[in-house]
Amino acid sequence: xxxxxxxxxxxxxxxxxxxxxxxxxxxxxxxxxxxxxxxxxxxxxxxxxxxxxxxxxxxxxxxxxxxxxxxxxxxxxxxxxxxxxxxxxxxxxxxxxxxxxxxxxxxxxxxxxxxxxxxxxxxxxxxxxxxxxxxxxxxxxxxxxxxxxxxxxxxxxxxxxxxxxxxxxxxxxxxxxxxxxxxxxxxxxxxxxxxxxxxxxxxxxxxxxxxxxxxxxxxxxxxxxxxxxxxxxxxxxxxxxxxxxxxxxxxxxxxxxxxxxxxxxxxxxxxxxxxxxxxxxxxxxxxxxxxxxxxxxxxxxxxxxxxxxxxxxxxxxxxxxxxxxxxxxxxxxxxxxxxxxxxxxxxxxxxxxxxxxxxxxxxxxxxxxxxxxxxxxxxxxxxxxxxxxxxxxxxxxxxxxxxxxxxxxxxxxxxxxxxxxxxxxxxxxxxxxxxxxxxxxxxxxxxxxxxxxxxxxxxxxxxxxxxxxxxxxxxxxxxxxxxxxxxxxxxxxxxxxxxxxxxxxxxxxxxxxxxxxxxx
Amino acid sequence: xxxxxxxxxxxxxxxxxxxxxxxxxxxxxxxxxxxxxxxxxxxxxxxxxxxxxxxxxxxxxxxxxxxxxxxxxxxxxxxxxxxxxxxxxxxxxxxxxxxxxxxxxxxx
Numbered sequence: 367x368x369x370x371x372x373x374x375x376x377x378x379x380x381x382x383x384x385x386x387x388x389x390x391x392x393x394x395x396x397x398x399x400x401x402x403x404x405x406x407x408x409x410x411x412x413x414x415x416x417x418x419x420x421x422x423x424x425x426x427x428x429x430x431x432x433x434x435x436x437x438x439x440x441x442x443x444x445x446x447x448x449x450x451x452x453x454x455x456x457x458x459x460x461x462x463x464x465x466x467x468x469x470x471x472x473x474x475x476x477x478x479x480x481x482x483x484x485x486x487x488x489x490x491x492x493x494x495x496x497x498x499x500x501x502x503x504x505x506x507x508x509x510x511x512x513x514x515x516x517x518x519x520x521x522x523x524x525x526x527x528x529x530x531x532x533x534x535x536x537x538x539x540x541x542x543x544x545x546x547x548x549x550x551x552x553x554x555x556x557x558x559x560x561x562x563x564x565x566x567x568x569x570x571x572x573x574x575x576x577x578x579x580x581x582x583x584x585x586x587x588x589x590x591x592x593x594x595x596x597x598x599x600x601x602x603x604x605x606x607x608x609x610x611x612x613x614x615x616x617x618x619x620x621x622x623x624x625x626x627x628x629x630x631x632x633x634x635x636x637x638x639x640x641x642x643x644x645x646x647x648x649x650x651x652x653x654x655x656x657x658x659x660x661x662x663x664x665x666x667x668x669x670x671x672x673x674x675x676x677x678x679x680x681x682x683x684x685x686x687x688x689x690x691x692x693x694x695x696x697x698x699x700x701x702x703x704x705x706x707x708x709x710x711x712x713x714x715x716x717x718x719x720x721x722x723x724x725x726x727x728x729x730x731x732x733x734x735x736x737x738x739x740x741x742x743x744x745x746x747x748x749x750x751x752x753x754x755x756x757x758x759x760x761x762x763x764x765x766x767x768x769x770x771x772x773x774x775x776x777x778x779x780x781x782x783x784x785x786x787x788x789x790x791x792x793x794x795x796x797x798x799x800x801x802x803x804x805x806x807x808x809x810x811x812x813x814x815x816x817x818x819x820x821x822x823x824x825x826x827x828x829x830x831x832x833x834x835x836x837x838x839x840x841x842x843x844x845x846x847x848x849x850x851x852x853x854x855x856x857x858x859x860x861x862x863x864x865x866x867x868x869x870x871x872x873x874x875x876x877x878x879x880x881x882x883x884x885x886x
Numbered sequence: 887x888x889x890x891x892x893x894x895x896x897x898x899x900x901x902x903x904x905x906x907x908x909x910x911x912x913x914x915x916x917x918x919x920x921x922x923x924x925x926x927x928x929x930x931x932x933x934x935x936x937x938x939x940x941x942x943x944x945x946x947x948x949x950x951x952x953x954x955x956x957x958x959x960x961x962x963x964x965x966x967x968x969x970x971x972x973x974x975x976x977x978x979x980x981x982x983x984x985x986x987x988x989x990x991x992x993x994x
Binding site for chain 1: 915918920923924925926927928929931932933954957958960961962963991993994
């Protein structure tokens with residue numbers, strides 16, 4: 367027993383690199399934990415988390431599965447079925463179960479392999495690359511887009527689509543009101559694509575969503591409405607991108623730290639499926655799921671009152687020594703027992719077959735080209751949100767790292783020289799947005815009249831007037847509404863230093879990307 | 887207690903004492919039979935407790951396949967005419983002697 371009472375603060379950024387010793391203490395010392403500050407309960411032992419996830423009588427997803435959403439009693443449209451209980455959940459889930467099948471997922475194995483080659487082949491011969499930027503951020507995004515039938519040219523920025531909205535800053539709970547605004551906006555943007563696909567049917571999932579009959583929660587057999595499709599696609603696309611990206615990051619980190627096992631896998635790729643299961647157990651991209659408690663229940667002689675929020679911590683359960691011998695060690699050869707990374711019960715991850723497929727194919731293709739690598743931790747970035755924990759950036763040296771090697775400059779292009787004094791805003795700015803498929807250039811032209819500015823932005827062969835321009839001497843903001851490849855509102859928010867603006871461009875539901883603008 | 891036999895794809899046999907009222911999926915998990923995942927915990931929502939009924943005579947004796955099981959089986963990998971989802975089979979005394987073969991993998 368430790369001398370002090372175990373505490374767990376889900377927003378404590380110090381815990382992000384290694385939360386597991388705390389989880390072990392929770393399992394051993396406080397298997398039913400109550401956090402006073404944020405008013406929630408938590409279960410950490412495997413048997414309890416499993417029981418909780420399967421407990422339809424007492425656990426509700428009516429307010430979602432994220433702690434902040436439950437505290438805010440957030441409601442979502444029926445079709446956001448992750449956010450519903452039976453029978454509403456069952457109506458949509460059973461429809462989606464017919465569309466997202468293991469058979470369908472396995473059917474795209476060769477396509478996934480090609481996507482891996484496309485990301486990895488250009489890296490062969492290089493000394494250094496980013497497991498996230500060059501691989502994790504690309505393959506899952508392209509795979510889900512392919513399944514949905516989003517044309518290649520429209521995929522440039524779909525990464526970070528939905529879960530970007532759910533991102534919390536380290537140490538801060540979700541800003542709930544803001545998230546809801548963003549959600550509404552995201553749903554609106556997707557509408558455009560759905561309309562287009564309706565007129566251009568294909569053999570993709572989107573076409574199937576548009577044409578499938580299902581029995582709605584009231585028992586009527588009908589097709590999905592566009593709003594329902596928007597909601598479903600946002601959930602599916604968001605879940606498919608963010609979590610699988612994180613899985614690939616953990617693959618890069620965990621295998622680098624276990625070179626013997628990595629060598630074993632590289633020599634015998636038949637071990638990859640079990641290595642993926644062990645990786646999923648060891649570092650779940652989604653560490654916890656929360657539920658709203660609908661009746662007074664009891665665990666360990668203590669009551670969890672009706673109306674409480676309960677965290678079911680799969681990341682802690684997956685390492686429970688009561689179930690997994692040496693749960694805190696990574697061992698691809700351990701006795702194979704199911705883990706709970708995909709959840710359990712009626713809300714179990716519907717995309718699990720796709721995640722497993724992508725994990726396996728990525729590991730195969732990665733090890734084929736790069737049997738060894740070393741992580742550049744100085745330039746790696748780890749983050750944790752209310753929904754996912756993983757690497758935002760995981761640069762690695764491949765092959766043998768030269769002695770005293772220094773990481774190459776992160777930016778692909780040479781950093782523009784910063785002018786010493788302020789430059790006039792009016793005139794031409796060369797804008798580069800760093801999208802996941804490469805830099806996207808555009809030209810911003812600003813004109814001044816008195817104290818106000820107007821302007822236009824040209825990119826990808828089309829020009830539009832910018833809107834909502836503001837500048838306070840440091841911070842600059844403008845909106846560019848593009849129509850190609852689809853209707854999107856892109857918000858630029860940055861800071862001026864001399865003749866350079868750096869900041870983020872937020873492309874509707876597609877997520878945020880860094881940009882720089884240099885005075886021409 | 888009815889005895890159930892699970893045969894892994896590599897031929898390894900597991901003879902287990904099943905509890906009446908539990909599902910075949912749960913029975914396999916309770917006895918740590920490798921090859922059954924049961925990700926959804928018995929909700930007919932994941933297709934990772936797929937097994938084959940070894941003896942054709944047994945196929946007739948088991949409760950028939952309901953609509954939700956049929957829909958799930960349609961999307962499940964490597965199904966055969968004798969495929970069942972373990973979570974949809976509740977053990978009764980009559981299950982004594984049932985032999986189930988497991989696929990090489992539930993997920994690939």
